[in-house]
Amino acid sequence: MKTERVWKMYWSATGTTKIVVSAIADRLAAELGLAVETYDFTLPAARRTAPEFAAGDVVVFGTPTYAGRVPNVLLKYLETVKGGGAAAIPVVTFGNRAFDDALIELRDILTDNGFRPFAGAAFVGEHSFSKTLAAGRPDVDDLLLAAQFAGQAAARLAGVDGQTPPVEVPGRAREARTYYQPRDRAGNPVDIRKVKPLTGEACDQCGICAAVCPMGSINPENVREYTGICIKCGACVKKCPQGAKYYDDAGYLYHKTELEEGYKRRAEVRLFF
Numbered sequence: 341m342k343t344e345r346v347w348k349m350y351w352s353a354t355g356t357t358k359i360v361v362s363a364i365a366d367r368l369a370a371e372l373g374l375a376v377e378t379y380d381f382t383l384p385a386a387r388r389t390a391p392e393f394a395a396g397d398v399v400v401f402g403t404p405t406y407a408g409r410v411p412n413v414l415l416k417y418l419e420t421v422k423g424g425g426a427a428a429i430p431v432v433t434f435g436n437r438a439f440d441d442a443l444i445e446l447r448d449i450l451t452d453n454g455f456r457p458f459a460g461a462a463f464v465g466e467h468s469f470s471k472t473l474a475a476g477r478p479d480v481d482d483l484l485l486a487a488q489f490a491g492q493a494a495a496r497l498a499g500v501d502g503q504t505p506p507v508e509v510p511g512r513a514r515e516a517r518t519y520y521q522p523r524d525r526a527g528n529p530v531d532i533r534k535v536k537p538l539t540g541e542a543c544d545q546c547g548i549c550a551a552v553c554p555m556g557s558i559n560p561e562n563v564r565e566y567t568g569i570c571i572k573c574g575a576c577v578k579k580c581p582q583g584a585k586y587y588d589d590a591g592y593l594y595h596k597t598e599l600e601e602g603y604k605r606r607a608e609v610r611l612f613f
C-alpha cells in the first residue's frame with residue numbers, strides 16, 4: 341500500500357517516549373520523503389479528541405510501561421482512537437526493569453481499533469521515579485537503533501495490507517495479563533496508589549507543575565493542592581524548575597530504592613518485525 345502520511349502519536353509524562361517515537365517517526369518520514377504530523381495526548385485536553393486515520397497512514401504510537409502494562413488510565417481514551425486501516429508501529433518505553441506485557445497490550449489495542457501493527461519496539465527511558473535509573477536514556481546508541489529500525493520499517497511498509505498479521509511481540513495472552521506488583525522485604529505488596537508528591541519551601545508557585553500534570557490534578561491557583569488522582573508519572577517532580585516537588589511516602593521511597601539497586605544492568609532495546 342502507498343504511504344501518504346506519517347504520524348507520531350504518544351503519551352509521554354516525562355518526555356522519554358516522545359523522544360523515542362519522534363526519532364523513529366522523523367526518520368521514517370525522511371526515508372519516505374514525507375512530512376510528520378504529531379498528536380501528543382499527554383495532557384487531558386488532548387484526550388477529548390483523536391486524529392482520524394486512514395489506510396495510507398503510518399502511525400508510530402507510543403506509551404510508557406506502567407506496572408508492566410499500558411498505563412491503565414489511558415485505556416478508555418485508547419478505545420476511542422480508530423485506525424481506519426492505517427499501518428502502525430506500537431512503541432513502549434520502560435525504565436530499565438522490564439516491559440512485561442506492555443508492548444503486546446498496545447499491539448492488541450491497536451489491532452482491535454483497526455490499525456495494522458506490522459512492527460514494534462521497546463526502548464529504555466530514564467525511570468519516572470528516579471534520576472539515576474536508566475539516566476540519560478534513550479542515549480545515542482538507542483537513537484541510532486531507532487533510526488535503523490525506522491529504515492527497516494520504511495522498507496517493509498509497501499508490503500503491509502489487510503492480510504498482514506499483527507507483528508509478533510513477547511508477552512502473555514490477554515487472559516493471563518496481570519499488573520506488576522512491587523513488594524517489600526517481607527513479600528507484602530507495596531501500595532502506592534494514594535501517594536501524592538509534597539511541595540517544599542522552594543516552590544514559587546510558577547504553575548509549571550499544574551500545566552504539565554497529565555491528569556490535570558494540580559490546582560494552578562495553589563499548586564500544593566491535588567484536586568484529582570496522582571499516577572506517580574514524575575512530570576511535576578522532574579519538570580519543577582525549583583526542585584520543589586518530592587515524595588516522602590516510605591513505601592514509594594522503598595520501591596524506588598529497590599528498583600535503583602536491583603536494576604543497575606543495562607536493559608537493551610528490543611525491535612520486532
Ligand SMILES: Cc1cc2nc3c(=O)[nH]c(=O)nc-3n(C[C@H](O)[C@H](O)[C@H](O)COP(=O)(O)O)c2cc1C
Binds near residue numbers: 356405406435469
Ligand atoms: C507508575 C509507573 C509504573 C512504571 N512501571 C514500570 C515497569 O513496570 N517497568 C519498567 O521498566 N519501568 C516502569 N516505569 C518507568 C517508565 O516506563 C519509564 O520511565 C518511561 O520511560 C517513562 O516514559 P515517559 O518519559 O514518556 O513518561 C514505570 C513508571 C511509572 C510512573
